[in-house]
Amino acid sequence: MDRFHHLHSVVRRESAGIEIGPWRHPVAPKRDGYRTTVIDILDTEALRAMARDRNVPAEEISLIEDVDIVGDGSQLLSLVRGRGCTERFGWIVSCHNFEHLPDPVRFLRDCEQLLEPGGAVAMIVPDKRFSIDRFQPSATLADMLRVWISGPAHDDAAWDRFRQNAMKSHLVDAAGKRRLVWSNRDNDPAAILADDPRQAFAQLRAELASSTPPDGFRGHRWRFTPAVFELLMLDLRALGIVSMEAETFPADGVEFSVVLHTCTASTPDPDDYGAKRSALCRRMEDEAAVVAGAHAMLMRQLEDARAEIARLRAAPG
Secondary structure (H helix, E strand, C coil), X not given: CCCCHHHHCCCCCCCCEEEECCXXXXXXXXXXXXXXXXXECCCHHHHHHHHHHCCCCHHHHCCCCCXXXXXXXXXXXXXXXXXXXCCCEEEEEEECCHHHCCCHHHHHHHHHHXXXXXXXXXXXXXXXXXXXXXXXXXXXXXXXXXXXXXXXXXXXXXXXXXXXXXXXXXEECCCCCEECECECCCCCHHHEEECCCHHHHHXXXXXXXXXXXXXXXXXXXXXXXXXXXXXXXXXXXXXXXXXXXXXXXXXXXXXXXXXXXXXXXXXXXHHHXXXXXXXXXXXXXXXXXXXCHHHHHHHHHHHHHHHHHHHHHHCCC
């Protein structure tokens, strides 16, 4: 299945839409007739220059969309309305951006303000189990609400950079190549290594001691698995902060898709909220368990046992 399948499922040519940070792989390119407003943290030329610096092939650079609005997706509503645009949008799509946002709760609330009735948000989000975030803790409701309620602190960029680099991981494959993302098929806990935090700590100390604010951080601020994401959305609905419900679609590692639909009831049914919440917490444990070394060892033992049973059954007499 095309990795953009679930994003394409909400995109309609007859409706105006927003695509955030498409870079080289737009889901709804304007050249194909989509009424897309492109928003990115960098302008068009800066994106193309970055692609050239990374030796991206010229044919892929040509696919980079013209950026209509430059800015942080956490300020989506003010960015769009600040351009004098008062219309509502049928869809909002985003690929590998949500985890970077300084304030994801504000982003979700802005999406609700910008969507027309029946509109939807679709995103692709990295699965922390199969990337540099493997050993990082997952995003929490408390941390998301703190940023939304209290606003960003002046040293957030320094701490976010340290948080990512101090526990960054990588997989060394059979060919000895260092990989920053991998599929579930390639998941080998013994081959996943943690980076050294000492250089990251030295950088943190220098940035905190400096009289000038640290450079903006563009790495991962938030880390998710499918169940973690669904639980956060369920809790935000229960608290009356957002009114969208999340449906996740796991892939073969690396990432998963999310579709957010506006619910007819702004908060979950109180009679089944607790049951849903507990089930999602158990799913989070299961998601962590299936990629752990102990699980891999048990699966190998199971396969060995099955092979031995098959051998004994096939033996004469």
